[in-house]
Amino acid sequence: MDQNAENSTDAMLQVNNIEVIYNHVILVLKGVSLNVTKGGITALLGGNGAGKTTTLKAISNLLHSERGEVTKGSITYRGEAIEDMDPETLVKKGVIQVMEGRHCFEHLTVEENLMTGAYTRNDGRGAVQADLDMVYSYFPRLKERRKSQAGYTSGGEQQMCAMGRALMARPETILLDEPSMGLAPQLVEEIFEIVKSLNEKESVSFLLAEQNTNVALRYAHHGYILESGRVVMDGPAAELRENPDVKEFYLGMAEEGRKSYRDVRSYRRRKRWLA
């Protein structure tokens, strides 16, 4: 996307036209480009199978263990190519992913889960302990449950646990995949409030993959919309919120009021993005 080139100066993480293939045959991303600005919240929106998770995994390099690979394009972080870097090095450089579906270590306690986040750090026990307190101050609920096995905590607590675990690595950028998945609306709001305050107070940048377009666009600064492996639209979140197509397809607000789901589907089949 050409318009990305202009504001690339403040882009910390740049994804340039990448293509991702699974199992050597299945083409999932067909040229995705995006920028994550320093200190911002960037949202990656789209439906099931649009390629959000794959994009995040391409950045964090978790693709390898799932037989996927980036076959074209480049990914740079602070100007450095990172597409061949293993996740360990990347975490040390300040990029960490919170995976979709939480993926807490079930048989470890909540506190042990958090401590695994500090695995790559070697700046001393004191600094890690200070960060543990910091995480508990953002997620007081985790402090209450710190001695329970993570597998027995609720979905919301597990999401907090996964986010807290990532925070323990002292990251600059968090790739957050579907934080709202399976959570009650109130909890979703709570999680996003925490994302916002982490962004403002701890100056953590976020790249947020989300199906819940409504919430994501309220908290994000910039948004990209993915559809079948391509970016079909991007812009400041406020603009995207007002865009009639986004309103109709992703926010479910058509001009003549809400439509039934069936109508939306058939309409959508006729009108495709950039088809």
Next chain:
Amino acid sequence: MSADFLYGIEVIINGLMAGVLYALVALGFVLIFKASGIFNFAQGVMALFSALTLVGIMEGQVPFAHLINAIFGTSIHHFGWTVPAVLAIILTIGVMVIFAWMVQKFLFRHLVGQPHIILFMATIGLAYFLEGVGDLMWGSSIKRLELGLPQGGSLAIENLTSGLGGDDFYGFFIDKLDIVATIVAILLVILLVAFSQFTKYGRAMRAVADDHQAALSVGISLNFIWVLVWSLAGFVALVAGVMWGAKSGVQFSLSLIALKALPVLMLGGFTSIPGAIVGGLIIGVGEKLFEYLVGPMVGGATENWFAYVLALVFLIFRPQGLLGERIIERV
């Protein structure tokens, strides 16, 4: 107390001590299975190999002597020195770490993401390979392991307890080596549990056991953890090899003790360190007691099959074992 009853107790004590040795072998299996889901068929051979290496180093044997002599027409077998036990043990641990690293580098790194049965088959191959290497390196003769561990029945215990029964009872006969083995095993278990519960790498090990992807995502290197786990299993194999070797000499049938570890694992659960211990003790006591009580009625030699039958019963009624990891399911 009647003498029969006291002999029964003696059987139980000896069973416990034999069980400790089974538990030691089973421990190595549990470590690797937990962290990587690989059932390591080569664990018994690792015990054999490490014991062979220890003896070889201590006696100053030239590794691959037969091979070297065959190729160069020389006739060297010994360096002509002996190595003190402590140094030899450290060197052997080093060898086992190198072995762990090579297994990871040349075998399992290329099999990531393969089905479990493929990994299992690979360990069977590894077992035969390692047995061959051990043979080639140190020769196939039976060796004595002289670590200076106390041997023979403990007279002190025998004298102390001889007064318990009547004239028919001469006191408990307990092998000193078994006592040492028990103490060593207890220390080893405490060490392993402390390592996995209270250290950063232990925590990472348990994290990898729970979720490979998530471990990767927080920057834990799977390769490093797997080398670590195989090294630990190598160390446990060394301890087991030393204890069995001191008891019955270092010989190639040592690798068959792996088969005794199978029922222990089925009983205790493949994923539980305490399970391996409890399983080992139950099997040890069970087979000795069964031999003592029922053996004479069926013509003896029940020790050969008792453990497997017990394991079979467990497989039917409690397939995850006594202490196997509970599958966490939130409702």
